[in-house]
Amino acid sequence: MLPPRLQVEQLTFRYDERKQENTLENVSFTVQKGEWLAVVGHNGSGKSTLARLLVGLLTPNEGSVHINGIKLDEDSKWKLRSQIGLIFQNPENQFIGTTVKDDVAFALENMNMAYDEMKVRVEQALEMVGLEDFAEYDPSRLSGGQKQRVAIAGLLALNPSILILDEAMVMLDPKSRKELMETLSNLKTNNHITIISITHDMNEAQAADRILMLSSGQILHDGEPAEVFQKEPTLDVPFAEQLRRELENRGSKVPDGYMTEDEMVRWLCR
Structure with a gap:
């Protein structure tokens, strides 16, 4: 049996060794081939720190990261970086060619x-x-x-086998965001590339297979989007679910439970 694309075990990291406050603490999860994982959480939850640990830009105080079964460390990180790529908010900072x-x-x-x-x-x-x-x-x-x-x-x-996007859509207009989402969906479906998107955008997170929610450097929720949105009241849910809840509050007989955009459109057009 092949190992997971990404395996994170008891990952702990702190920026200041003189302090006991950890930015991430005992974070463990796996991501499979062709899976899309959205990592969400409020500011300071540790999302971007996690992204940098996954590509070897930071070294954990404790725990480990395995990429395709190989442990990420000083000896292996240069080889493994061809298997996992990180896209930042501003792509111009990564451009070299004319x-x-x-x-x-x-x-x-x-x-x-x-x-x-x-x-x-x-x-x-x-x-x-x-x-x-x-x-x-x-x-x-x-x-x-x-x-x-x-x-x-x-x-x-x-x-690469894994793409990580760290708030890569935050500066995009709606049309560009839609185009990029379609590109990512095609890469996942047709090329079986594993995608990890670090995001504040719940419409982006909704497209993922799973959502991992961080809070104060620890995993608060890990599950399918519908499950996480129903469990966590502090998240700004996608527009379709906002509409369902507003209709429910106004007395409409809407379906119980979370609805995607497609489900809401079908229900409205029934």
């Missing part, structure tokens, strides 16, 4: 990859994110959603 294809090829060039193989990988990565017609464009002149897809393509060229 054209889209040059930027996607940058990491491959650093690996001294043969030109023919590199060309194929770049073309495949751009096709996977729907930007094959933008190869010669200046990445800085693209829309916000397109810039994020260029950043994702740069990671896809390395053939």
Whole structure:
């Protein structure tokens, strides 16, 4: 049996060794191949710290991270970083090349990859994110959603098994956000890439297979979106569920329990 894509065991981290206050404490979870996990929580809950621990930018005080069965440590992190990629809020901070294809090829060039193989990988990565017609464009002149897809393509060229997005949609307009969500859904479904999205946006979290909610550096909830939204009253639920609750408060006979956008549309059109 293959190991999980990602296995986190009793992860504990503190920024100041002189203090006993931990940013993360005894965090354990697994993520499988082709699974989409949304990590949510209020400011200061430890979400971004977790993302940096998962890619080896920070070293835990206790606990471990295994990627495809291999422990992440000082000896393995450079090899494992080709298997797990991190996308930040502002993709322009990650751009190197003067054209889209040059930027996607940058990491491959650093690996001294043969030109023919590199060309194929770049073309495949751009096709996977729907930007094959933008190869010669200046990445800085693209829309916000397109810039994020260029950043994702740069990671896809390395053939990763895990993508982590740290608030990657926070600066996007609704159209760009929708396009990026569709890209991620296709990567998960067609390429079986594991996705971990760190987010405040509950509409983004709703698209995930599971939600992991952090509170004060510990896991408060871990379950399907419907389950977590019903259990946790402090979360700003997606719009469809907000509408269901408002209709219920006004005396309408709406279905009991959480509803997705598609379920709400079907119910309204019945």
